[in-house]
Every structure is written in structure tokens, then in C-alpha cells.
Amino acid sequence: MDFFSLEHEWFESAAYVALSATIYFSLLLGTSLRVIIKRKPIGVSLAWLFLIYAVPLLGIIGYFIFGELHLGKKRHKRSETMAGSFKQWLDDEVQENRLPENVISPSVASMQRFIQSYTGVPMMLGNDHHLLDSTDQILMELTDKIKGAKTRCYLMFYICNEGGLVDPLLDALMAAAQRGVECKLLLDSVGSNAFFKGKKPKQLREAGIEVVEALPVGAFRLLFQRQDLRMHRKLVCIDDDVAYTGSMNLVDPAYFKTDQGVGQWVDIMVRCKGPIIQQMQGLFIWDWYLETQQNIPLPSADKNRFPIVGEQYAQLIPSGPGFGIASIHQVLLTAIYEAKYSLVLTTPYFVPDDSLLAALQVAAMRGVDVKVILPAKNDSVMVKYASRAFFEELLTSGVKIYKFHGGLLHTKSIVVDEEIALVGTVNLDRRSFWLNFEMTMLIDNSEFAGELLTTQMHYLLASQQLVLSEWNKRSYFKKLLESSAYLFSPLL
Numbered sequence: 156m157d158f159f160s161l162e163h164e165w166f167e168s169a170a171y172v173a174l175s176a177t178i179y180f181s182l183l184l185g186t187s188l189r190v191i192i193k194r195k196p197i198g199v200s201l202a203w204l205f206l207i208y209a210v211p212l213l214g215i216i217g218y219f220i221f222g223e224l225h226l227g228k229k230r231h232k233r234s235e236t237m238a239g240s241f242k243q244w245l246d247d248e249v250q251e252n253r254l255p256e257n258v259i260s261p262s263v264a265s266m267q268r269f270i271q272s273y274t275g276v277p278m279m280l281g282n283d284h285h286l287l288d289s290t291d292q293i294l295m296e297l298t299d300k301i302k303g304a305k306t307r308c309y310l311m312f313y314i315c316n317e318g319g320l321v322d323p324l325l326d327a328l329m330a331a332a333q334r335g336v337e338c339k340l341l342l343d344s345v346g347s348n349a350f351f352k353g354k355k356p357k358q359l360r361e362a363g364i365e366v367v368e369a370l371p372v373g374a375f376r377l378l379f380q381r382q383d384l385r386m387h388r389k390l391v392c393i394d395d396d397v398a399y400t401g402s403m404n405l406v407d408p409a410y411f412k413t414d415q416g417v418g419q420w421v422d423i424m425v426r427c428k429g430p431i432i433q434q435m436q437g438l439f440i441w442d443w444y445l446e447t448q449q450n451i452p453l454p455s456a457d458k459n460r461f462p463i464v465g466e467q468y469a470q471l472i473p474s475g476p477g478f479g480i481a482s483i484h485q486v487l488l489t490a491i492y493e494a495k496y497s498l499v500l501t502t503p504y505f506v507p508d509d510s511l512l513a514a515l516q517v518a519a520m521r522g523v524d525v526k527v528i529l530p531a532k533n534d535s536v537m538v539k540y541a542s543r544a545f546f547e548e549l550l551t552s553g554v555k556i557y558k559f560h561g562g563l564l565h566t567k568s569i570v571v572d573e574e575i576a577l578v579g580t581v582n583l584d585r586r587s588f589w590l591n592f593e594m595t596m597l598i599d600n601s602e603f604a605g606e607l608l609t610t611q612m613h614y615l616l617a618s619q620q621l622v623l624s625e626w627n628k629r630s631y632f633k634k635l636l637e638s639s640a641y642l643f644s645p646l647l
Contacts, residue, residue: 230445233444233445233448234445234476234477237441237444237445237477238477240453241275241437241441241453242275244437244453245275245276245277246275248433248453248454248455248456249276249277249433249434249437249456250456251430251456251457251461252279252280252281252429252430252456252461252463253277253278253279253280254267254277254278254279254280254468258280259278259468259599260468260599262493262571262572262574262575262599263278263468263575263597263599265489265493266486266489266490266493266597267470267597267599269482269485269486269489270470270472270482270486270597271470273478273482273485274472274473274478274482276434276470276471276472276473277470278468278469278470278597278599279429279430279431279433279434279468279469279470280430280463280466280468281429281430281462281463281464281465281466281467282427282428282429282430282431282464282465282467282468282469283427283428283429283464283465283466283467284425284426284427284428284465284467284469284596284598284600284603285425285426285603285606286423286425286426286603286606286607286610287399287401287423287424287425287426288423288610288613290403290407290408290419290420290421290422291320293399293403293422293424294319294320294321294324294407295320296426297324297391297399298320298323298324298327300393300397301324301327301328301331301393302327302330302331303393304331304336304393304394305336305394306336306337306394306395307336307337307338307339307392307393307394308328308331308336308337308338308339308391308392308393309339309341309390309391309392309436309439309443310328310339310340310341310390310391310405311340311341311342311369311386311388311389311390311391311439311442312341312342312343312346312347312388312389312390312404312405313342313343313346313347313385313386313387313388313389313404313580314342314343314346314347314350314404314405314406314411315340315342315346315347315350315404315405315406316347316349316350316404316405316406316407316410316411317350317353317355317410318406318407318410318411319407319409319410320407321405321406321407321410324405325355325359328340328359328362328364329358329359329362329363329364330362332362332363332364333362333363338363338364338365339364339365339367339439339443340359340364340365340366340367341367341369341386341439341442341443341446342366342367342368342369342386342405343368343369343370343385343386343387344368344369344370344371344372345370345372345385346385346386346387346404347368351368367443367446367447368446369386369442369446370384370385370386370446384475384476384590384591384592385590385591385592386442386591386592387475387580387587387591387592387593388400388438388442388580388592388593388594389401389402389403389404389424389580389594390435390438390439390594392432392435392436392439395432395436395454395460395461396428396432397426397427397428397432398427398428398431398432398435398436399424399425399426399427400424400425400427400435400578400579400580400594400596401422401423401424401425401566401578401579401580402422402423402424402565402566402567402568402578402579402580403420403422403423403424403565404422406420408420408421408422408562412534415534416532417530417532417533417534417562417563418532418561418562418563419562419563420562420563420565421559421561421562421563421564421565421566421614422565422566423566423568423578423607423610425578425596425598427469427596428464428465429461429462429463429464429465429467429469430456430461430462430463431469431471431596432461433454433456433460433461434471435471436453436454437453437454438471438473438594440453440454441473441477442592445477466600467598467599467600467602467603468598468599468600469596469597469598469599469600470596470597470599471594471595471596471597472486472579472594472595472596472597473592473593473594474581474588474592474593474594474595475590475591475592475593476592477592483581483587483588483593483595484508484510484511484588484589486577486595486597487511487569487577487581487583488510488511488514490569490571490575490577491511491514491515491518492514492517492518493571494518494523494525494571494572495523495572496522496523496524496572497523497524497570497571497572497573498518498523498524498525498526498569498570498571498572499526499528499568499569499570499608499611500525500526500527500528500568500569500583501527501528501529501564501566501567501568501569501611501614502527502529502566502567502582502583502584503529503530503533503563503564503565503566503567503582504533504535504538504542504582504583504584504586504587505527505529505538505542505545505582505583505584506538506541506542506545506583506584506585507545507583507584508585508588511583512545512548512549515527515549515552515554516548516549516552516554517552518554519549519552519553519554520552520553524555525553525554525555526554526555526557526611526615527549527554527555527556527557528557528559528564528611528614528615528618529542529556529557529558529559529564530558530559530562530563530564530565531558531559531560531618531619532563533563534563537640538584540633540636540637540639540640541637541640541641543633543637543640544637544638544640544641545641546621546626547623547626547627550621550622550623550626551623555620556620556621557614557615557618557619557620557621558618558619558621559614559617559618560617560618560619561614561617561618564614566610566614567579567580567581567582567583568607568610568611570604570607570608570611571604573601573604573605573608574599574600574601574604575597575598575599575604576596576597576598576600576603576604576607577595577596577597577598578595578596578598578607579593579594579595579596580593580594580595581593581594581595
């Protein structure tokens with residue numbers, strides 16, 4: 156090979172390297188600028204920039220897959236369409252049994268006004284709520300209610316898992332569909348992935364049940380929508396008579412993830428009766444339309460359909476894409492800042508942002524008895540260590556942290572001053588605040604708050620309180636793991 160050939164090959168190689176470097180640095184710079192321009196919370200932006208520069212190719216790909224909120228063009232259009240219809244429905248039809256402003260208690264006035272202003276959903280009077288804290292009781296009661304259903308059974312869950320007491324529930328649902336009851340089952344694609352791979356969905360559909368996979372995922376869909384936006388709501392509506400929401404998935408804990416070494420999942424649901432059911436049905440119809448584009452009429456109100464059955468005030472707080480991503484986060488902050496003497500929180504996944512962390516610290520420092528109950532063992536290693544990174548700050552400020560040893564405590568609940576209850580599907584982490592489709596119930600009633608507080612106190616009996624002096628004795632290696640996980644906490 157002569158000199159000119161070698162020189163030509165060298166120039167070709169150099170040009171290839173220069174072109175590759177130009178493309179690489181252009182992608183790096185362009186992605187960085189996009190992160191900055193989007194003006195996400197500073198911690199989130201810095202975490203993404205750290206990942207992009209630490210692992211450039213994976214970081215860039217990861218950002219475009221998970222870094223921005225993309226519902227997909229079709230789903231986004233449906234969401235906008237439904238948002239207009241939903242607002243009009245709230246203004247026109249959800250008028251009967253609205254709680255008058257002059258009787259709203261001062262303890263919830265700020266939260267109630269914000270929720271109604273932000274989402275349009277009002278607080279309703281005349282409800283009756285009862286806490287169910289036994290998973291066996293929950294599944295058996297749901298089965299019994301489905302067996303007696305006459306008009307409709309709407310079910311929406313993040314996870315459906317066959318086995319145990321779930322099987323007779325699904326059998327009851329098939330029997331209901333075969334006798335003419337309108338049965339719809341909406342399940343998250345990722346949470347219920349194993350269920351959709353089995354034979355049961357086909358059997359349910361053959362029985363007349365409409366089974367829909369919410370937010371389906373796939374390699375091709377990566378180009379059009381964010382894949383980690385999840386349908387995390389848990390909701391059951393049976394006829395116009397009763398509805399349920401809470402933390403429990405459609406699983407029997409004795410048959411679910413038994414090999415993970417965290418114990419059985421511990422959950423609650425709330426049995427709801429009264430005018431609040433109208434809102435709960437409306438939320439299901441919203442989510443059903445988002446996935447299917449089926450126009451189910453939103454429920455009209457009349458005294459016979461959703462009558463007053465009790466004295467409890469309740470307000471549904473839907474959150475996530477379509478309802479404004481800040482809604483539930485601001486409600487939680489307001490609840491914490493307005494607590495006067497006691498605050499009890501339970502959550503399986505605890506990765507607070509700076510504002511929530513500060514709110515808990517300030518509450519404890521101004522004399523509020525703040526208790527946070529977390530599972531001693533967690534099924535997420537990253538969340539386990541990321542959450543521990545906040546313990547020292549919280550303990551130093553006077554927040555009491557308890558580790559529950561009776562299984563994986565999955566209950567998401569807050570009781571404020573023994574009078575106000577917040578219960579639903581929202582974890583105290585950024586994913587629940589900013590990404591997932593979630594729902595929470597605000598109940599302004601000391602009797603129900605007392606029920607929930609009693610359950611929380613039972614959790615305390617099976618918990619061990621962390622002591623700051625003992626906590627600080629943990630090994631350097633554990634501290635390093637916690638600090639490393641902390642760096643990625645904005646992305647969890």
C-alpha cells in the first residue's frame with residue numbers, strides 16, 4: 156500500500172471520528188439544553204444532568220424515554236377532550252349535595268378550596284365511609300357485592316394477580332356479566348403484566364367482561380409516549396350503591412410475591428356510600444375513555460340515584476396527567492403545614508422532595524407530634540436506601556420514624572389532628588406526585604379519622620421506633636449506599 160493510500164485512509168478515519176464526535180457532543184449539548192429549558196425542579200434537573208454526563212449514551216436515551224411527560228398524541232387528545240366534558244359535567248350535574256361553603260370546617264377549608272379550584276371537584280355532604288383493614292375481609296366483601304350487582308361493576312386496579320380469594324371474585328364477576336350486568340375491568344399494563352400473559356383475560360372476555368390494558372408498553376411505543384406513566388388508581392364501583400378505594404390491589408397477599416422475603420402486603424380499603432359515588436363513577440369513566448375512546452355517559456345526579464346516607468363530608472382528589480400534576484402534592488403540603496398537634500403518616504415508599512421534607516421538619520419543630528410509619532422491609536432496593544437518606548434530618552428535627560415488622564406495609568394514609576383523613580393510592584414519593592394516575596379521598600369526619608387512626612396505632616404496636624443515636628451507628632458502607640441512592644431520589 157503506497158503513501159497516498161495510507162494518507163487517504165487516515166483522512167477518512169479522522170473525518171469519521173470528527174463526525175462521530177460532532178454528533179455525540181451535539182446530542183450531549185442538545186439534551187442538556189432541553190433539560191435546562193424544561194425547568195423541572197432543580198433536584199430533578201441536576202439528577203438528569205448528572206446521569207447524562209456520567210453515562211452519556213444511556214443517560215441521553217433514558218432522558219428521552221423517561222425524562223418528560225408524554226402521554227402520546229392520541230391519548231393526549233382524548234385527555235383534553237375528556238377534561239372539557241368532565242368540567243362541564245362537574246358544573247352541570249355534580250351540584251346535588253355539594254357542601255355549602257358556609258358549613259366547611261376551618262380545618263379543611265384551605266385544602267377543599269384548592270382542590271375545587273385546581274381540579275373542579277367539589278366536596279360532597281351526606282356520605283358514609285367505613286374502613287376495611289383486613290385483606291381477606293376486603294376480597295370477600297367485594298365478591299359478595301359483585302354477586303348482588305344488578306346494573307354495573309366497574310373495577311380499576313394497578314395489579315391483578317390470580318390465586319386465593321381473587322379467584323372467586325373473578326368467578327363472581329364472570330357470573331355477573333353472564334346475567335346481564337355491565338362489567339368493566341381496567342388494569343395497568345405493567346402492574347398486571349403477568350396477569351395479561353395468562354389465560355384468565357380471555358376467559359373473562361368470553362364471559363362478557365370488557366377487560367382493558369391501561370397504558371400499554373412496548374418497544375415501538377417508546378417513540379411516542381413515556382413508558383413509566385402508570386395507572387396506579389384502585390377503584391371499584393358496584394351499581395350506584397357502593398364504591399371502594401384505598402391502597403389494595405386485586406391480589407390475595409397470601410399468594411402474591413411470596414418469594415421476596417418482605418412478608419405479606421398489608422393494605423386497607425374504604426367502603427364509600429352516598430353522593431361521593433357519583434364522582435368515583437365519573438373518574439372511572441374518564442380513565443376508561445382515555446384507554447378505549449368509548450363514550451359512557453357521565454352519571455347524572457338526582458336524589459334517588461345518589462341519596463344522602465350519612466353525615467360525613469368527602470372530596471375526591473384525582474391527580475396525574477389530565478388533572479394537573481401539582482394537585483396532590485400541594486394538598487399534602489397544606490395538610491402538614493396546617494396540622495396543629497398531631498400528624499400520622501403511613502406509606503410503603505418514602506422518597507420526599509425538598510418541600511415535603513421541610514414541611515415535616517417544620518411541623519415537628521413547631522410542636523406537632525409527627526409519626527411516620529414505614530415497612531421494615533421493602534420490595535424496592537433503591538427506594539429502601541433512598542428513603543433512609545432522609546432519616547437523620549427528620550429524626551434530628553423531632554419527627555418520629557417507626558419501622559413496621561408485620562409485613563410490607565402498603566397502606567397510604569394520613570390523619571391530621573385526629574379529625575381529617577387522607578387515604579388512597581398516593582405514596583410519599585415523587586413518582587406518585589408527578590407521574591402516576593392516582594386518587595386520594597379527603598374525609599372531614601372525626602369518626603372516620605378515628606377509625607383510621609386506630610388502624611395506624613395497631614401498626615405502631617408491630618413497629619420499632621428509630622432512635623437517632625442508634626441510627627447514627629450504622630456502618631459507613633450503608634451510609635454510602637444511602638447517599639448514592641439519594642443522588643437519584645429525584646428520579647425515583
